[in-house]
Amino acid sequence: MIVGDKEFGDMVAFAKRLIQTQSPMGAEKKVADLVEEEMKRIGYDEVQRDEVGNVLGVIKGRSEKPTFMLNGHMDHVEVTDADKWQHGPFEGYADDEYLYGRGSADMKAGLAVMIHCGALIRSWIPNFPGRIVTAAVVQEETGAGLGTQHIVREIRPDAVIVGEPTGNKLIIGHRGKAELTAVVRGKSCHASMPDKGVNPLFAMAEFIKRVGQLEMPSDELLGRATLVPTKLQSDQPCTNVVPSEVKLWLDWRNVPG
Numbered sequence: 001m002i003v004g005d006k007e008f009g010d011m012v013a014f015a016k017r018l019i020q021t022q023s024p025m026g027a028e029k030k031v032a033d034l035v036e037e038e039m040k041r042i043g044y045d046e047v048q049r050d051e052v053g054n055v056l057g058v059i060k061g062r063s064e065k066p067t068f069m070l071n072g073h074m075d076h077v078e079v080t081d082a083d084k085w086q087h088g089p090f091e092g093y094a095d096d097e098y099l100y101g102r103g104s105a106d107m108k109a110g111l112a113v114m115i116h117c118g119a120l121i122r123s124w125i126p127n128f129p130g131r132i133v134t135a136a137v138v139q140e141e142t143g144a145g146l147g148t149q150h151i152v153r154e155i156r157p158d159a160v161i162v163g164e165p166t167g168n169k170l171i172i173g174h175r176g177k178a179e180l181t182a183v184v185r186g187k188s189c190h191a192s193m194p195d196k197g198v199n200p201l202f203a204m205a206e207f208i209k210r211v212g213q214l215e216m217p218s219d220e221l222l223g224r225a226t227l228v229p230t231k232l233q234s235d236q237p238c239t240n241v242v243p244s245e246v247k248l249w250l251d252w253r254n255v256p257g
Helices: 005-020 029-041 104-124 146-151 200-213
Strands: 046-049 055-060 067-073 131-137 159-162 176-185 226-234 245-254
Touching: 005 029, 005 104, 029 046, 029 055, 029 104, 029 131, 055 104, 067 104, 104 131, 131 146, 176 200, 200 226, 200 245
Parallel strands: 067 131, 067 159
Antiparallel strands: 046 055, 055 131, 176 245, 226 245
């Protein structure tokens, strides 16, 4: 199917509006308002918002089945380094090649395209069988996909496309995820007398080093598993005191077996 210049321009303009509207996890309402308004404007047969904040748009074909779902999330991760961005994270700047901004790839551009393509399918394939449900979901960035978990309690689609960025490659599966925490306890003391305590940071540093040396299993389809330290926290707010406990979070992307 070919998307014309006008349709493509409409998608880019809508993606810019989504990027310009902040929607950190748990605060997606303003983007949900935009999505609901756009679905109604471009001709979805049904548009509704469920009790957790997901927006669902339905394009009806000639039958109820099969149900084909386009799924994209509205939330984005926080911005902690806005001053380092070449273009503002919520500016929605675009040049001839790229669209810039927080959530542009993950995944407001994809969401904008799916919302518009959902409506265009009816003109591409008149009287198509089944129905299309475009789901704009909340709280994907938890890693658990809480918005989608809620949807599938009511809707069991026969097929789903998730619009995450994949470099224009068709991906038919993904690795699993587990979040692990490691805690090392020592004995607190003043930093001027380190021999009076036991500094848990040294043991944690050794632990992190060994994590980096682990041999991770691979899967032919999904690639290599990864185990990545992401956040380190000390129980001591002062910089002149040895902590009594440090905690490390690790993101484990696992593969079958």
